[in-house]
Every structure is written in structure tokens, then in C-alpha cells.
Amino acid sequence: MKDNVKAVETVTIPKAEYESMKQQLAWLMEQLKLSRQQRFGASSEKSANGQVNFFNEAETAADLSAAEPELEEVKAYRRKKSRGAADRPPPDLPVEIIEHELPEGERLCPDCGGPLHVMGRETREELKIIPAKAVIIRHVQHVYACRNCEENAERVPIIKAAMPQPVIKGSFSSPETIAYIAAQKFVMGIPLYRQEQEWERSGIHLSRQTMSNWLIRCAEDWLKPIYDRLHQLLCAREVLHGDETVVRVLREPGREAQSLSYMWLYRTSGDAVHPIVLYDYQTSRLGEHPAAFLRDFKGFLHTDGHDEYHRKLPEAIIVVGCWAHCRRKFHEALTAVQKKDRADSESMRGKQFCDRLFSLEREYAVLPTDENFKARRLARGERSKPVMDAFFDWAAKVEKVILPKSLLGEAVRYALNQRLWLERVLLDGRLELSNNRAERSIKPFVIGRKNWLFNNTPKGANASAVMYSIVETAKENGLIPLEYLSEVFRKAPNLPTDGSIDSLLPWNLKGHV
Numbered sequence: 001m002k003d004n005v006k007a008v009e010t011v012t013i014p015k016a017e018y019e020s021m022k023q024q025l026a027w028l029m030e031q032l033k034l035s036r037q038q039r040f041g042a043s044s045e046k047s048a049n050g051q052v053n054f055f056n057e058a059e060t061a062a063d064l065s066a067a068e069p070e071l072e073e074v075k076a077y078r079r080k081k082s083r084g085a086a087d088r089p090p091p092d093l094p095v096e097i098i099e100h101e102l103p104e105g106e107r108l109c110p111d112c113g114g115p116l117h118v119m120g121r122e123t124r125e126e127l128k129i130i131p132a133k134a135v136i137i138r139h140v141q142h143v144y145a146c147r148n149c150e151e152n153a154e155r156v157p158i159i160k161a162a163m164p165q166p167v168i169k170g171s172f173s174s175p176e177t178i179a180y181i182a183a184q185k186f187v188m189g190i191p192l193y194r195q196e197q198e199w200e201r202s203g204i205h206l207s208r209q210t211m212s213n214w215l216i217r218c219a220e221d222w223l224k225p226i227y228d229r230l231h232q233l234l235c236a237r238e239v240l241h242g243d244e245t246v247v248r249v250l251r252e253p254g255r256e257a258q259s260l261s262y263m264w265l266y267r268t269s270g271d272a273v274h275p276i277v278l279y280d281y282q283t284s285r286l287g288e289h290p291a292a293f294l295r296d297f298k299g300f301l302h303t304d305g306h307d308e309y310h311r312k313l314p315e316a317i318i319v320v321g322c323w324a325h326c327r328r329k330f331h332e333a334l335t336a337v338q339k340k341d342r343a344d345s346e347s348m349r350g351k352q353f354c355d356r357l358f359s360l361e362r363e364y365a366v367l368p369t370d371e372n373f374k375a376r377r378l379a380r381g382e383r384s385k386p387v388m389d390a391f392f393d394w395a396a397k398v399e400k401v402i403l404p405k406s407l408l409g410e411a412v413r414y415a416l417n418q419r420l421w422l423e424r425v426l427l428d429g430r431l432e433l434s435n436n437r438a439e440r441s442i443k444p445f446v447i448g449r450k451n452w453l454f455n456n457t458p459k460g461a462n463a464s465a466v467m468y469s470i471v472e473t474a475k476e477n478g479l480i481p482l483e484y485l486s487e488v489f490r491k492a493p494n495l496p497t498d499g500s501i502d503s504l505l506p507w508n509l510k511g512h513v
Helices: 015-040 147-152 175-186 192-201 208-235 288-293 307-312 323-335 346-364 374-399 407-417 419-426 436-452 458-476 481-494 506-512
Strands: 143-145 158-160 239-248 260-268 277-282 299-302 317-320
Touching (some): 175 192, 175 208, 192 208, 208 260, 208 277, 208 481, 239 436, 260 458, 277 288, 288 307, 317 419, 323 407, 323 419, 346 374, 374 419, 407 419, 458 481, 481 506
Antiparallel strands (some): 143 158, 239 260, 260 277
């Protein structure tokens, strides 16, 4: 038996190489856990039970606007659980009444044979959906002439009755049809090829190419002037948000179909009375694009940590960082920590610093504000700044003792590298702690992109940018995009030559749609 036993060869690995392999293994395990969390775990970044456990001072639960409570005794009661209370049709829907009556010959008492009378009524209501239907609108323009002039004069005046200009000359399209197609694609995310199939099932032959031509033509003729005016108003603001996302354009001169282009987004902040959301299509993610789009803007711009915002924008634009991005880094680092070790981990500590800042922001939201939001700025200086200082002091210490390529190391390095821009939220009370406002506005485009996947040409991509801008701005101002687009396509072709495009802005049409 001893002759069959093979000696085990011992391999000696240098200590430096062993430590490198150990760090690489730890990094790979973190990436594996993060990947599994992103694929199979919950996407929410909320803290457990919404609690911030790291800060125990008395002001943690403070509410600056709360008055002293008055105690009052109330009797215990039981309330029947409401079922489907939110699922109710609006009260202003038209009502169709169907009466269910006994036939005349059956209105006799089964016992004595006497006549029956109506002693009451039982009712039930149902929501009836009537599918959309298409009709042909035939415009007949009457032409008038003078009989007397026809018989006695050398010149016969011919007068035509007034008739509105079409949305597209020489086309059978209507404002309502184009608005419907646009709303289906840019609000509901339904690609044109699926709309083509739906039209076909209704017996209407309307190709996706025709629909695409209609959308591009209307975007250029009627929506682009509104877009340009909104661009002017946007740049006149003092606080904006910016973000960007990828988009693929197949037939772009000099570029491969697999090349990535970008849809940039710029929008007003929470201090704007009339919100504006604008998209801008560009071929790259370089900072020269926001610099060109915002060349007339002077003020604060909320962004993520993209370096191009920090290198290419003019000095008149003050970039403000996003604490939500900073917090997300620590949240990702926390997913790589074993559950039993999370509560006392440095990743949790960093996340709780961020949670504390957001908790304070919820308190500041109810503070009385004036034109310059001075109350919020002063409150941040007194309460948020010490938390930020403690956070960056902690991050600087942690950076020295953790692996730089670990998820926690990346989170700490991101926070320290972004410190200059993260702390700028203290400069003005109108600023916000995160850039979530821009991320929410760019999400409809991202959802739509999952359905239609790509644009065919740059012309279509630019038209999409204009369409999404008008639709999202209408939504932000409380309008139904379908109704707003229909009204614009009706009024824009008939706008007087000296008429102002401002009459078509969402907040000026709000009472008309």
C-alpha cells in the first residue's frame, strides 16, 4: 500500500503574489454577489424599516414644523376594510342607462292577478370600454360669387369660406391621428410596427413608414419652434438638472450601426413654476454637448459624477453633485457583505451617513421658504454640514485601511473625489440633495427604448428628442399629452404670422385641453 501513495508536492508562492491573488479573489467574490443582487434581488435602495440607526442624538427624530401635541382620549372603534376604494371610475364619465322592466303582459300579481306597480329600483354600475374608432372628416369649402357681377361686371369677385389649414398639406392625416400615434409611441412606448399591426386589425392600411414621416414632419414644422422657445426659457432659469443615456442609431453617416449615441436631458428644478423637460440627441458623451446646449445658461447644474461635466462646462455653470449616487455606491458595497456582518460594517456606516442627510432634507421640506429659500440654506449649514464633515473625515480614514478595488473602496473613493461638488448643495436653498429629478424624467425614454430598441436615422433621433421633450413637459405641467398634441397640431398651422409661439406653450394651453 505504501508503494502506491504519491508524494504531495508543495508549491511555495511569494507573499506579494499571494496577497495579490487574495485581493483579486475578494474582488471577484464581491462582483459575483453584486451581480446576483442586481439580477435576482430587490432593486429598492431603501434602508431596512426606513430607520437611520447610526445617529442617536435627540435631533434624529426632530420635526422643525411640529407643534406641541394636545392629548385627547378617543374611543376604540372598528372600521370595515375598504376593498377596491381606489379603483373607481371618475364621476364625470357619461352614463348610459339601461332599464330592465317586466313585459306588459307579465305585470300581474302571481297570487291575485292584480296589476303590479314599481315599488323600487335596484341598480348596479359597470365600466364599459368603447374601442377607438376611425372616421373620415371631409372638409367642404364653399366658394361664393356675385350673380350681378357675373351678368353685368367685367370682374367677378370670388370669396371662399374660411377653412383651417391641414396639419400636413397633401396628406390625409389629421391633428388627432398624428397626436394619437405620437402618444402611443412616446407615452405608452408602443413601436410603430406594432401600431401598424393594430391599424391593420382595424381594417386600416397605414404603414410604419407613413407614420414615421408624419411624426418627423410635425416635429420639424410645429413642435421644433415650441422646443426652441422652451430651450430659451430653460436657460433663463438659475437651477437645472442634467443627465444622459445611450441610444443606438443604425444609419448614421461615418459610424457603424453598433455605435452608441446619447440622449442628453436637461430640466428645471423644484423651484420652477412651469416645469420644462428637454432632450437633446448627440453622437457622444463628451462635455462639449452640454456646454453648447447650455451656452446661455448661468447658474447651478445638478449632475451625476461624469467627469465631462467638470472639465468642459464654462465657469458660469456651477456643477452640483448627487448624494443619491454617493449613497448608491455604499448600498452596492453593502450587498457584498454577509447579512450577519452588515449591521456593524463600514459599508453600513457610510450608507447611514447618507441616510441621515436625506432624513434631514425631509424635515427641511416643511420649512417656510422665501424667494431665495434662505431658511433651507441656513438649516443645512447648521445641521447638514456637520454630518457631511463627519462623513468625509470618516471616509478619509477608511480609505487608508481598505482594499482600493473593493466595492467599499470604490464607494469611499467616489465620495472623496466628488467632495467638492457634493458640498455645493450647501450654497443655495433651491438646490437639491440628489439628481433624482433628472433620473425620473429620463426614465420614460429608457422604458420606451426597451420597446423600439433603436432609431433608424439621426433625423428620427432628433424628432424623437423633440417629441419626448414636448410630451414630458406637458405631463410635468398636468396636461394629457394626447389632448395637448392634438390642440397644438390644430392651432400651429393656423397661427397668425404675427402670432407668438408662447400661446402654444403647455401652461398657456392648460385651460383649453
